[in-house]
Amino acid sequence: MADASPPPAMPAMAGAAVAAADPGIAAIETNKLTKIFPGFWRSQYVTALADLDLTVKRGEIFGLLGPNGSGKTTTIKLLLGLINPTSGSARVLGKPSGDQVSRRNIGYLPEETYLYRFLNARQTLDFYARLFNMNRAQRARAVEFYLDFVGLDPAVRRRRIGTYSKGQARRVGLAQALLNDPELVILDEPTSGLDPLGTLEMKNLIKELKRAGKTVLLSSHNLSDVEDVCDRICILYRGRIEVEGTIDSLLEVKDVFKVEARNVPVETQGRVVEMLRSAGAEEIVPGVQRSRLEDLFKRMVLEKRAAERAGGGAGGGR
Ligand SMILES: Nc1ncnc2c1ncn2[C@@H]1O[C@H](COP(=O)(O)OP(=O)(O)OP(=O)(O)O)[C@@H](O)[C@H]1O
Numbered sequence: 212m213a214d215a216s217p218p219p220a221m222p223a224m225a226g227a228a229v230a231a232a233d234p235g236i237a238a239i240e241t242n243k244l245t246k247i248f249p250g251f252w253r254s255q256y257v258t259a260l261a262d263l264d265l266t267v268k269r270g271e272i273f274g275l276l277g278p279n280g281s282g283k284t285t286t287i288k289l290l291l292g293l294i295n296p297t298s299g300s301a302r303v304l305g306k307p308s309g310d311q312v313s314r315r316n317i318g319y320l321p322e323e324t325y326l327y328r329f330l331n332a333r334q335t336l337d338f339y340a341r342l343f344n345m346n347r348a349q350r351a352r353a354v355e356f357y358l359d360f361v362g363l364d365p366a367v368r369r370r371r372i373g374t375y376s377k378g379q380a381r382r383v384g385l386a387q388a389l390l391n392d393p394e395l396v397i398l399d400e401p402t403s404g405l406d407p408l409g410t411l412e413m414k415n416l417i418k419e420l421k422r423a424g425k426t427v428l429l430s431s432h433n434l435s436d437v438e439d440v441c442d443r444i445c446i447l448y449r450g451r452i453e454v455e456g457t458i459d460s461l462l463e464v465k466d467v468f469k470v471e472a473r474n475v476p477v478e479t480q481g482r483v484v485e486m487l488r489s490a491g492a493e494e495i496v497p498g499v500q501r502s503r504l505e506d507l508f509k510r511m512v513l514e515k516r517a518a519e520r521a522g523g524g525a526g527g528g529r
């Protein structure tokens with residue numbers, strides 16, 4: 212996927228020429244949004260979402276968190292108008308959820324990637340680009356632009372999608388979600404199936420979408436991903452918001468002071484610890500920095516890719 216460099220201008224899409232919503236209004240606003248799935252018996256009814264009051268501001272990255280079955284996908288489907296609420300309401304880009312015009316301004320990556328197995332990546336995107344009424348030249352430009360943007364290895368673009376790895380298919384799904392240059396991008400578990408490097412690239416890409424002025428709503432189980440990219444989050448539990456706020460306000464630990472330094476002589480380390488102790492500091496944890504397995508993995512893959520590129524070998528199969 213693309214690096215964290217300034218975002219390229221997204222190709223202007225002829226078919227997606229939908230008036231941008233008023234920047235003063237929230238991208239998403241729900242009012243006591245509730246979804247109860249009926250069962251044969253009343254005892255089998257499932258309250259997937261209860262009285263959800265949620266506001267996502269324009270231009271922010273908002274994370275929807277929660278354990279399995281807490282209502283994340285249900286929220287997303289309600290916002291897209293794919294299912295109807297039992298009660299309450301939702302407005303998306305200033306219009307009631309499901310509105311046909313605002314839908315054209317929404318890009319959606321579903322939890323599972325649903326793509327035609329017998330088409331290749333280019334044919335798949337070309338198919339969707341036709342649905343947006345793009346002409347041939349626009350389609351050709353947009354397809355290559357977004358496949359580059361999501362970092363799909365050029366070597367696999369002509370291969371049918373049925374043969375793709377999970378991560379490769381996920382990238383095509385994301386390219387499809389972005390094809391109409393939407394204002395609001397809704398990503399259900401965007402990093403599912405991606406390796407650590409793919410995950411990092413996906414995070415960079417989400418940040419690029421923000422820099423390009425888009426609003427992103429994402430759901431994820433991967434908390435460190437969410438922490439790295441989101442401005443604000445909420446945590447759902449059994450369909451209710453239990454925690455909501457900015458990442459900074461929720462995670463700041465005010466009473467812990469942290470310093471990191473390289474090449475500190477052992478004797479100085481001892482003096483620093485002693486100084487802290489005599490100043491009344493508690494729970495002092497001196498230690499040696501250990502790099503993370505994730506860093507080791509990423510370093511190895513990046514080195515291999517660079518070597519392959521230098522030697523003109525096969526791509527990394529992204
Ligand atoms: N069509 C349906 N019929 C009945 N119950 C449903 C239906 N869809 C979802 N549910 C239930 O609603 C609850 C919320 O499901 P949802 O898919 O929104 O969870 P989630 O937070 O996305 O979970 P996950 O992290 O596993 O993706 C679950 O208890 C689920 O079983």
Ligand SMILES: [Mg+2]
Pocket residue numbers: 283284285322399
């Ligand atoms: Mg889900």
